[in-house]
Amino acid sequence: MSGNQPNRIPDFGRIGRDEPLRFTFDGKAYTGYKGDTLASALLANGVKLVGRSFKYHRPRGVFSAGVEEPNALVALREGARREPNTRATVAELFDGLVAESQNRSPNLKYDIQSLNQAIARFIPAGFYYKTFMGPFANTRLWMFFEKIIRKSAGMGTASGEADPDRYDRMHAHCDVLVIGGGAAGLSAALAAGEAGARVILVDETPRLGGRLNQDVYKIGDLSGGEWVEQTIAKLTALPTVKLLTRTTAFGYYDGNLIGAVERVSDHLPEMPVHLPRQRWWRFRAKQVILATGATEQPLVFGNNDRPGIMLAGAVRAYINEYGVLPGRRAVIFTNNDDAYRTALDVMNAGGAAVAVVDARKNPRSTLIDHTRGKGVTVLTGHAVVNTHGHFELQAVDVAPIDGDGAARRLDCDLLAISGGWQPNVHLSSQTGAKPVWNDKMNCFLPGTPKRPEASAGAAAGRFTLAAVLSDGHARGTQAAALTGHSLDREVKLPRVDAETPAPSEALWEAPDPATGHPKKFVDHQDDVSADDVRLAHREGYVSVEHLKRYTTLGMGTDQGKTSNITGLAIMAKLRGQPIPAVGTTTFRPPYTPIAIGAMGGTERGQHYKPRRRSPMHDWHQERGCEWIPAGLWDRPRHYPLTPNETLRQAYVRETKQTRQSVGICDVTTLGKIDIQGPDAAEFLNRVYTNGFAKLPVGKARYGLMLREDGQVYDDGTTSRLGENHYVMTTTTANAVAVMAKLEFYLQAVWPDLRVKVVSVTEQYAAIALAGPNSRKVMQKIVDIDLSDDAFPFMACGPCHAVTDAIRARLFRISFSGELAYEINVPSDYGRFVWDALMDAGAEFGIVPYGLEALGNMRIEKGHVAGAELDGRTTADDLGLGKMLSAQKPFVGKTLAQRPGLTAPTRKKLVGLVPVDGKTALPNGSQIIELADRDKPRPVKMIGNVSSNGFSPELNTPIALGLLEGGLAREGDTVLVAYPLKNLYIPATVRNPHFVDPEGKRLHG
Amino acid sequence: MADEHQAPAEPQRRSALQGHYLTGEFGWLVDGVPGIELSERRDLAIVHIDAWFDKHGEVHHALRDDFDLTPPEKLRAVELGQRAILSVGPNRWLVVEKESRNLFAAVRKSIPEEWAAVTDQGHSRVCWRLEGPALRQVLSKGSTLDFDTFGDGDCVGTILGHFTVTIHGRGPSGADIYCARSFAPDLHHWLVEASLEYGLRVTDPV
Known part of the structure; x- marks a missing residue:
C-alpha cells in the first residue's frame, strides 16, 4: 500500500501515478491520480462512507464502478457549477475537484435524520400516500407534511444560479454506429471499419476497453490492455472510423436516430472558454451495433447495504483499472463463476480472500477448482444472511441456504457480491424489441430487432471473452455488408483461452x-x-x-x-x-441522467430563439426605443423621450404628433409577397373575398382572406404594379403562413393557374409616413408628383428615393386613418432612406412611433388587427360583411354561410368608452349586462374587449370589443368586467370609428 | 424629387451585419492556423427565376447564352468567376453576382415574363463564404445533412441552427451560405460561436 493513499496498490491500474491530483470531499483534502474516478480516489484514501440513503439515511459506501451506482451520489464543484446527484463512480478526478456528500445533516457521519431508522416500520413503501388518506384528505395537513417529507427525503440540491457553461449540438451520419467500446464493440468496429464502412464508435467512459481494463485476460500473446491499445491504433488509422469517448448513447429513436451526450470538458478543472461543457449528438446510422455490455446484479440479504459491500466486478475494476484494493479481507458471495475472479484478483493484489460463499449446491468448473487450489475456502449451498458494522463492514454471517439459519461469522472488511450479469438491453428495448427472459442464464436478452440493429457481446448474453470477440467481429462484418462494404480477405480472430463456467443459479x-x-x-x-x-x-x-x-x-x-x-x-x-x-418496466430514454443544459444545447440566451431585425433596427436602438417581440421580429414599442416617460405617455405623445403633423414608423415586418403571372388577377380573386379582377395598374386595394371554414384569416392591401404583377401585404404574424397557403393553393388546388409567388419581405425595407404633413415630407425624397390628383388615395407606383440609385415602390395607403404613404426600398438602403425622411421631416417635428401608437391609431379608426382576427370571427362580425362578393366564388365562401356563422346572436365589433371617461378598459375583459352587476355569479358573458388604447382627440380611454347585438346596442351602457383585478367598469357602446369616421383625412 | 431638398451623400449599401461583423482571429487556433475562415460576400446582386414548367428549356438556353452558365440540375450550383447560378427548387434558380450592373433588368431582358417570374432578391439575403478543414463540423452542429457526402457544386436548402439557409458547396472544404437578411446577425453570431473551438479567422468582407 502506498503513502497517504492507504488502499492504493503498487503496479496495478491504468492511472497516471506521475500526475497526482488534489481534491476535497466534505472539506477534507485528499490526493488521487490522473485516471481516477472520484470513487476510486476516495477508496484509495480509505474513505468508505460516502453517502446516506434516500429514506432511512443509512450509511452507504461505493457499491459499483460504473453508471449503475445507486449509493455514491455527491455534489461536484461549487457555485454556479455545482452539480448535485453526480455518481462518484463516473466522475473523473481533476486537480482541485471539490466534492460534497448530500442528503445529510449536519454531516455525513452524524446525520440527525438517521433517526428515521428507528421509525422505519412506520414509514414503509406507500406511507406517503396512505398517511394523508381518510381524515387527512384534502386538508392543509397534506400540504404541510408534504413539504417536510420532500425536504427530508431528497437528494442533492442545485445551486439555483444560472449555468455558466456552454452546451453544443452535433449531427453525424454513418454506415455503422457501434455503441460500446469494450471487447465486442472494438471487435465490431474493427471488422466494419476494415471493410470500408463509415463507422462511429461511442463509449461512455474515458478509456476504451470496457471489462478488458478491469479484468485480467490474455488475448493471443497480449494482455487485454495491450490488445485494446493495439486495436485503438488500428481503428485510428482507418480514415472512415471515428472514435468518441465520454459519450453516452442515451436514446434510440425512430429512423435509426440515436441520441448521445459527449462530456467534452466535464473532466477538466476549468472549462476551456472555446469548448462546450457537453455536446449533444444525433447519430443517423444505417446499422447500429449495440455492444453495450452487461451490468452485474447484486444479491439480496440482511443488511446488504453497509459500506464495504460492493459488486464483485467493481472490486476487480478498482484493483485492475485504478490500482485500489477496497478491502484487505474479502468475502465473495455469488451465484455464478464470474465472482471467483474477484477472489483471485484480491489475493493477487495482496489482500486476503476469506471465503467464497456460493449459493449453488455443487458448481463444477476449472475456475472454481483453481480458486480452491489457491487455498480459498469455498462454501457452496451457502448464503450471506446478515452483516455487521456501521460506518464500515466488519463481519458477515454465513449460513446454509437449506439449513435452519444457524450461521458462522466471517470477519471481513469487504464483501464482493454477484447475482450474475444482466445484458444492458435498454437501447434495444427502446426500439420496441421486447426483452426475452432466459431461464438458463437468469437474465433478459435483447428481443428480436425491430430496427437495423444487432446486439453484440455481453449485451447479447455472451459472457466469455472468446464469444464476445467473435460475436463482435461477426456483427461488425454483417453490419458493414448490409451497408455495402466487405473485406476481401479472411480475418483470423486472436486466440483466447476457453472458459467453461458452471451454470449460474438464481438466488x-x-x-x-x-x-x-x-x-x-x-x-x-x-x-x-x-x-x-x-x-x-x-x-x-x-x-x-x-x-x-x-x-x-x-x-x-x-x-x-x-x-x-x-x-x-x-x-x-x-x-x-x-x-x-x-415482464419488465418500460425502458425509456435517457439511459443515464442528462443535464438539462445539454438538452437546451445552444438554444439559450441570445440563441434561445432567432430574432429578426429590420434594416432600421440600429436606428431604433440608438434612439432608445423599448422593444417588443412581434413574432420573431424585434419591433419598437415606443420611443421614450425621457427615462421617466411612461408607455402611455409615450404612445399618446406619438399619436398626437402624428395626427397633428407627421409620424414615421418601421413597417418592414409586414409580409410582402410578389405575385406574377397572367392568372394573377384570377388567383387573387379566388383567395380574397372581394374583387381584384378589375383593379387597375397603379392602384392598391384592401383585401380580406377567409379560411376554408369561413372564418376570417388575414387582411392587407394588394397593389397592382403591372399587368401581370402584384404585391400583396400581410399581417406580420401571418406573413409566413399566408405565403405557405398561397403556395399550397397554387401547387395542390389550382395547379392550372399560371401564377408564381415569391416572398419579398426581406428584400424591402418598409417605412410608413402618416399625418397631415406626410406628403410634404415624402415629396422631398421621391421623384414623382404626390399631389392628390397625381397620386390619390390607394395609388401605388415605382419611384426613386433620395437618389436615382435607389429604386423604390410607393403606396398611398393608411393604417392610421391619416394622409399616409408607405415606401418600400431595397433593404440595404433602408437606413439611408429612413435617415433622409427624418431629415426631411425635421421642420415638421417628425416623430417616430412604435407599435403601441400604431395600434392606438388603428383602434381610433376602428381597424381590426390580430386581436380581432383571432380565428373565431367572421367578416360580418368585424363589420366587413360587405366585402364578401356575391359575384364570384372565393375561399371560405360556402362555409361562411353556415347558420352558425350568420346567426343574429353572434358577437360583433363595437367601440367602447368608459362612462367615467377615465378608466382604461383592459384587454381580455368580459362584457356583461349592467343589470347583472350584483347578481350571483356566474352571469352571462355577452362580449369581450379585444383591444384598448387612449384617444388624445377624444381625451378618453377607448376600446374595441365584440358584443352580442353589435352596433344595434350603440348608446347602451354595459359592464366591462375584469374579475382578476376586481374591476367592473361601466362603458358606453359606440361606433368603433372613433376618429374621422368619414375618412376625410385619408383623402387630404 | 423636390428641388429644394439637398440629397444626402451617395448611398452605400448597409449590410445587415454592420455592427456585428468583427474581423480578426477568434477561438482556438492551433499554431495560428484557423479551422474556419469566414468572410461576408457583400453587395451581391441576386435574382430569383421561377420558370413556368413548360418553359424550362427556354430559360435554360437564355441563361446559357446570356450568362455563360448552364443552369444546374436540382440540388446543384454552377459557378464562373464572380457569377453563380444555384438551383433552389424545381425550375427555380438564383443568379448571383457581385453588384456591378442592374442584374434584375439584365435577367428580365433575357427571360421575358412569358417564360418565368423574375424577382429581385439582391437585398434579401446575406451571404457568408466559409473555408477550412473544420467546415463539416461547424455545419454539422446546426444541420442534419450528411456533409461527408456534400461536396463541390452541391446546393441545398436546409436548416442551420434555427435558420433557413441555402448552402452552396465550393471545393473540398468551402461553402457559401445564404440566409434571409433579417436573421443574419443572429446567424452570424451562431457561426462564430460554432467555429470557436476550431479557430476562426474573420476577414474583410469580399
Missing part, C-alpha cells in the same frame, strides 16, 4: 438469519426492501409498473440498473408466476 433473496429479520434492500438508491415488494403485493400492486410507482423501486438516477430484475423476480415469486409473465 433472488437469501434466507433470514436464525434470529431477527434484518432489512434486505432490493433498491439501494430508493431504500426499497424485499418487504416493501411484499407489502405492495399484499396491497394489490402486482403489476411491475404499479410496483415501481408504489414503492419507487427502479426510480432515481440509476433507474434500477441493479434492482429492477430482483424486484420483479420477487414479485413473480409472490404471484406464483414465471418472470416472463410478470
Whole structure:
C-alpha cells in the first residue's frame, strides 16, 4: 500500500501515478491520480462512507464502478457549477475537484435524520400516500407534511444560479454506429471499419476497453490492455472510423436516430472558454451495433447495504483499472463463476480472500477448482444472511441456504457480491424489441430487432471473452455488408483461452438469519426492501409498473440498473408466476441522467430563439426605443423621450404628433409577397373575398382572406404594379403562413393557374409616413408628383428615393386613418432612406412611433388587427360583411354561410368608452349586462374587449370589443368586467370609428 | 424629387451585419492556423427565376447564352468567376453576382415574363463564404445533412441552427451560405460561436 493513499496498490491500474491530483470531499483534502474516478480516489484514501440513503439515511459506501451506482451520489464543484446527484463512480478526478456528500445533516457521519431508522416500520413503501388518506384528505395537513417529507427525503440540491457553461449540438451520419467500446464493440468496429464502412464508435467512459481494463485476460500473446491499445491504433488509422469517448448513447429513436451526450470538458478543472461543457449528438446510422455490455446484479440479504459491500466486478475494476484494493479481507458471495475472479484478483493484489460463499449446491468448473487450489475456502449451498458494522463492514454471517439459519461469522472488511450479469438491453428495448427472459442464464436478452440493429457481446448474453470477440467481429462484418462494404480477405480472430463456467443459479433473496429479520434492500438508491415488494403485493400492486410507482423501486438516477430484475423476480415469486409473465418496466430514454443544459444545447440566451431585425433596427436602438417581440421580429414599442416617460405617455405623445403633423414608423415586418403571372388577377380573386379582377395598374386595394371554414384569416392591401404583377401585404404574424397557403393553393388546388409567388419581405425595407404633413415630407425624397390628383388615395407606383440609385415602390395607403404613404426600398438602403425622411421631416417635428401608437391609431379608426382576427370571427362580425362578393366564388365562401356563422346572436365589433371617461378598459375583459352587476355569479358573458388604447382627440380611454347585438346596442351602457383585478367598469357602446369616421383625412 | 431638398451623400449599401461583423482571429487556433475562415460576400446582386414548367428549356438556353452558365440540375450550383447560378427548387434558380450592373433588368431582358417570374432578391439575403478543414463540423452542429457526402457544386436548402439557409458547396472544404437578411446577425453570431473551438479567422468582407 502506498503513502497517504492507504488502499492504493503498487503496479496495478491504468492511472497516471506521475500526475497526482488534489481534491476535497466534505472539506477534507485528499490526493488521487490522473485516471481516477472520484470513487476510486476516495477508496484509495480509505474513505468508505460516502453517502446516506434516500429514506432511512443509512450509511452507504461505493457499491459499483460504473453508471449503475445507486449509493455514491455527491455534489461536484461549487457555485454556479455545482452539480448535485453526480455518481462518484463516473466522475473523473481533476486537480482541485471539490466534492460534497448530500442528503445529510449536519454531516455525513452524524446525520440527525438517521433517526428515521428507528421509525422505519412506520414509514414503509406507500406511507406517503396512505398517511394523508381518510381524515387527512384534502386538508392543509397534506400540504404541510408534504413539504417536510420532500425536504427530508431528497437528494442533492442545485445551486439555483444560472449555468455558466456552454452546451453544443452535433449531427453525424454513418454506415455503422457501434455503441460500446469494450471487447465486442472494438471487435465490431474493427471488422466494419476494415471493410470500408463509415463507422462511429461511442463509449461512455474515458478509456476504451470496457471489462478488458478491469479484468485480467490474455488475448493471443497480449494482455487485454495491450490488445485494446493495439486495436485503438488500428481503428485510428482507418480514415472512415471515428472514435468518441465520454459519450453516452442515451436514446434510440425512430429512423435509426440515436441520441448521445459527449462530456467534452466535464473532466477538466476549468472549462476551456472555446469548448462546450457537453455536446449533444444525433447519430443517423444505417446499422447500429449495440455492444453495450452487461451490468452485474447484486444479491439480496440482511443488511446488504453497509459500506464495504460492493459488486464483485467493481472490486476487480478498482484493483485492475485504478490500482485500489477496497478491502484487505474479502468475502465473495455469488451465484455464478464470474465472482471467483474477484477472489483471485484480491489475493493477487495482496489482500486476503476469506471465503467464497456460493449459493449453488455443487458448481463444477476449472475456475472454481483453481480458486480452491489457491487455498480459498469455498462454501457452496451457502448464503450471506446478515452483516455487521456501521460506518464500515466488519463481519458477515454465513449460513446454509437449506439449513435452519444457524450461521458462522466471517470477519471481513469487504464483501464482493454477484447475482450474475444482466445484458444492458435498454437501447434495444427502446426500439420496441421486447426483452426475452432466459431461464438458463437468469437474465433478459435483447428481443428480436425491430430496427437495423444487432446486439453484440455481453449485451447479447455472451459472457466469455472468446464469444464476445467473435460475436463482435461477426456483427461488425454483417453490419458493414448490409451497408455495402466487405473485406476481401479472411480475418483470423486472436486466440483466447476457453472458459467453461458452471451454470449460474438464481438466488433472488437469501434466507433470514436464525434470529431477527434484518432489512434486505432490493433498491439501494430508493431504500426499497424485499418487504416493501411484499407489502405492495399484499396491497394489490402486482403489476411491475404499479410496483415501481408504489414503492419507487427502479426510480432515481440509476433507474434500477441493479434492482429492477430482483424486484420483479420477487414479485413473480409472490404471484406464483414465471418472470416472463410478470415482464419488465418500460425502458425509456435517457439511459443515464442528462443535464438539462445539454438538452437546451445552444438554444439559450441570445440563441434561445432567432430574432429578426429590420434594416432600421440600429436606428431604433440608438434612439432608445423599448422593444417588443412581434413574432420573431424585434419591433419598437415606443420611443421614450425621457427615462421617466411612461408607455402611455409615450404612445399618446406619438399619436398626437402624428395626427397633428407627421409620424414615421418601421413597417418592414409586414409580409410582402410578389405575385406574377397572367392568372394573377384570377388567383387573387379566388383567395380574397372581394374583387381584384378589375383593379387597375397603379392602384392598391384592401383585401380580406377567409379560411376554408369561413372564418376570417388575414387582411392587407394588394397593389397592382403591372399587368401581370402584384404585391400583396400581410399581417406580420401571418406573413409566413399566408405565403405557405398561397403556395399550397397554387401547387395542390389550382395547379392550372399560371401564377408564381415569391416572398419579398426581406428584400424591402418598409417605412410608413402618416399625418397631415406626410406628403410634404415624402415629396422631398421621391421623384414623382404626390399631389392628390397625381397620386390619390390607394395609388401605388415605382419611384426613386433620395437618389436615382435607389429604386423604390410607393403606396398611398393608411393604417392610421391619416394622409399616409408607405415606401418600400431595397433593404440595404433602408437606413439611408429612413435617415433622409427624418431629415426631411425635421421642420415638421417628425416623430417616430412604435407599435403601441400604431395600434392606438388603428383602434381610433376602428381597424381590426390580430386581436380581432383571432380565428373565431367572421367578416360580418368585424363589420366587413360587405366585402364578401356575391359575384364570384372565393375561399371560405360556402362555409361562411353556415347558420352558425350568420346567426343574429353572434358577437360583433363595437367601440367602447368608459362612462367615467377615465378608466382604461383592459384587454381580455368580459362584457356583461349592467343589470347583472350584483347578481350571483356566474352571469352571462355577452362580449369581450379585444383591444384598448387612449384617444388624445377624444381625451378618453377607448376600446374595441365584440358584443352580442353589435352596433344595434350603440348608446347602451354595459359592464366591462375584469374579475382578476376586481374591476367592473361601466362603458358606453359606440361606433368603433372613433376618429374621422368619414375618412376625410385619408383623402387630404 | 423636390428641388429644394439637398440629397444626402451617395448611398452605400448597409449590410445587415454592420455592427456585428468583427474581423480578426477568434477561438482556438492551433499554431495560428484557423479551422474556419469566414468572410461576408457583400453587395451581391441576386435574382430569383421561377420558370413556368413548360418553359424550362427556354430559360435554360437564355441563361446559357446570356450568362455563360448552364443552369444546374436540382440540388446543384454552377459557378464562373464572380457569377453563380444555384438551383433552389424545381425550375427555380438564383443568379448571383457581385453588384456591378442592374442584374434584375439584365435577367428580365433575357427571360421575358412569358417564360418565368423574375424577382429581385439582391437585398434579401446575406451571404457568408466559409473555408477550412473544420467546415463539416461547424455545419454539422446546426444541420442534419450528411456533409461527408456534400461536396463541390452541391446546393441545398436546409436548416442551420434555427435558420433557413441555402448552402452552396465550393471545393473540398468551402461553402457559401445564404440566409434571409433579417436573421443574419443572429446567424452570424451562431457561426462564430460554432467555429470557436476550431479557430476562426474573420476577414474583410469580399
